[in-house]
Amino acid sequence: MNSRRGLLAASVIAIQNSCFIYPACQKCFSRLILDSRRFNCLKCGCTGEAKDASYRYRLSLKIADTNDLFEITVFGSCLDPFFGVTAENLQR
Numbered sequence: 001m002n003s004r005r006g007l008l009a010a011s012v013i014a015i016q017n018s019c020f021i022y023p024a025c026q027k028c029f030s031r032l033i034l035d036s037r038r039f040n041c042l043k044c045g046c047t048g049e050a051k052d053a054s055y056r057y058r059l060s061l062k063i064a065d066t067n068d069l070f071e072i073t074v075f076g077s078c079l080d081p082f083f084g085v086t087a088e089n090l091q092r
Contacts, residue, residue, distance in 0.1 A: 008065060016060035016071065021087045024056040029075075055087040 023032040025041035032039040032053055039053045040046075057079040063070050080086050 008063075008070075010063040010065040010070070012061050013064050013069070014062040016062055017058075020057060020059045021055050021091055022058050023053040026054050029056065055091040057083070057087045 023034055023039060024030070025032055025044060025046050027046050028041065028044045030041055030043040032041055034050050034053060037050055039048055039050050056076055058073060058075050059079060060071070060073045063072060077086065083090060
């Protein structure tokens with residue numbers, strides 16, 4: 001992964017995935033496996049009741065500036081202002 005940061009003025013061309021919230025592990029933020037009663041994190045082994053699962057935003061976009069086309073993914077609470085609500089509250 002490139003550690004270089006910069007500001008990019010671009011236009012959103014497409015939303016890559018219609019599912020923009022996911023059940024996330026509270027320890028490692030990986031996607032949880034949910035069944036009707038329990039959740040399980042395959043990465044760190046965290047488990048719990050499905051009703052206690054946390055949710056996070058994951059928005060994948062195709063964007064373009066004047067010269068290039070990029071695919072980016074934005075995670076987490078930085079998207080709260082965009083949607084006007086947390087992922088947790090939107091899921092409810």
